[in-house]
Amino acid sequence: MLENSWRFSKLSYGLIWKNKELLIFPLLSGIAEIFILASFIIPFFLTLQGGTGNILASAGFYIVLFIFYFVTNAIVLIFNTGLIACVFKILHGYNPSLGYGLSFAFKRLPQIISWSILSAVISVILNALEKNETISSLVTGILGVTWSAITYFVVPVIVMNGLGPIGAIKRSGETLRSTWGKALIGNFSLKIIGFLLLLPVLILLGIGLFFAINAGSPVGIGVVAGLGVLAFIVDYLLTEAVNSVFKCYLFVYATDREVLDEGYTEAFADAFCPKRR
Structure with missing residues (x-):
């Protein structure tokens, strides 16, 4: 998975x-x-x-x-x-x-x-x-x-x-x-991956905030805070767009059995496997 x-x-x-x-x-x-x-x-x-x-x-x-x-x-x-x-x-x-x-x-x-x-x-x-x-x-x-x-x-x-x-x-x-399968789980997994991509940025910002507070620099704190807000905005935009793209791929495959990127055929077939009766 x-x-x-x-x-x-x-x-x-x-x-x-x-x-x-x-x-x-x-x-x-x-x-x-x-x-x-x-x-x-x-x-x-x-x-x-x-x-x-x-x-x-x-x-x-x-x-x-x-x-x-x-x-x-x-x-x-x-x-x-x-x-x-x-x-x-x-x-x-x-x-x-x-x-x-x-x-x-x-x-x-x-x-x-x-x-x-x-x-x-x-x-x-x-x-x-x-x-x-x-x-x-x-x-x-x-x-x-x-x-x-x-x-x-x-x-x-x-x-x-x-x-x-x-x-x-x-x-x-x-x-x-x-076409029951792992669609909803896959969507949830993409959100986790989106958070993991953001995590290194948050760690770096946390370190920067620590030094800015110790230095007593209001400007430094403000810059770090601004970068943090920007990071969350970018992550939100990417997550929303990626989830929509993912849903489009799944819907096209689920309704038409059509995978436009042949290298991902196996992954889509696994995500949408027929239900076992």
């Missing part, structure tokens, strides 16, 4: 390295998320001031929470759809522009909006269940993991097939059921 994860990492990071402009999609998505979060601080504060026991305040909180989830999902999905649309084109030998990805995302706007509504509803329900003392946190955790699993390929389905939310969930679930 570790060998396959390393192969998938090289494959996915390699595509990003050759097409660095793809990092603009997660960058724009991250900036948008920051502005959305900032704009909802006051509404959340006002609804929470009413107290958890107040029915009207609780209703207000969940309405604001739904709007927050909906707006966040829609914005993130627009940029993610654009990224995945470009990756699919690249995998099939084309060289798409960023404009192509964004224009494609806006063509899928009806599907994006409908999926964002459904996703926001499910997120609010899961949030409410987590706060319910009569329901075990284990149950809500299982429900959350199950939802994440069956919707794993939803964005590629929206991009490739233009299906609505129900059709996208069904197709995503069918893809996992018909």
Whole structure:
């Protein structure tokens, strides 16, 4: 499994390295998320001031929470759809522009909006269940993991097939059921590898911070802190882009039995092996 994860990492990071402009999609998505979060601080504060026991305040909180989830999902999905649309084109030998990805995302706007509504509803329900003392946190955790699993390929389905939310969930679930394997584990492994790539940078920054503090240098502390923030931003952009690329490769192979890089045929075949009955 570790060998396959390393192969998938090289494959996915390699595509990003050759097409660095793809990092603009997660960058724009991250900036948008920051502005959305900032704009909802006051509404959340006002609804929470009413107290958890107040029915009207609780209703207000969940309405604001739904709007927050909906707006966040829609914005993130627009940029993610654009990224995945470009990756699919690249995998099939084309060289798409960023404009192509964004224009494609806006063509899928009806599907994006409908999926964002459904996703926001499910997120609010899961949030409410987590706060319910009569329901075990284990149950809500299982429900959350199950939802994440069956919707794993939803964005590629929206991009490739233009299906609505129900059709996208069904197709995503069918893809996992018909070619069950290590897709989700592989995705998790890529995140671990992304952290391991960041770890040496964090160690060096920690050493630099230690010396800056001992020297009593505010400038040195500020520089190290700035470099730390930059390192986390770069790692976030790479991780988001690489995960999308990985998902595209898996989806293409899972649905079409098509591996564009023949050297990775064995790895993909191992990741998507038929279920044993």
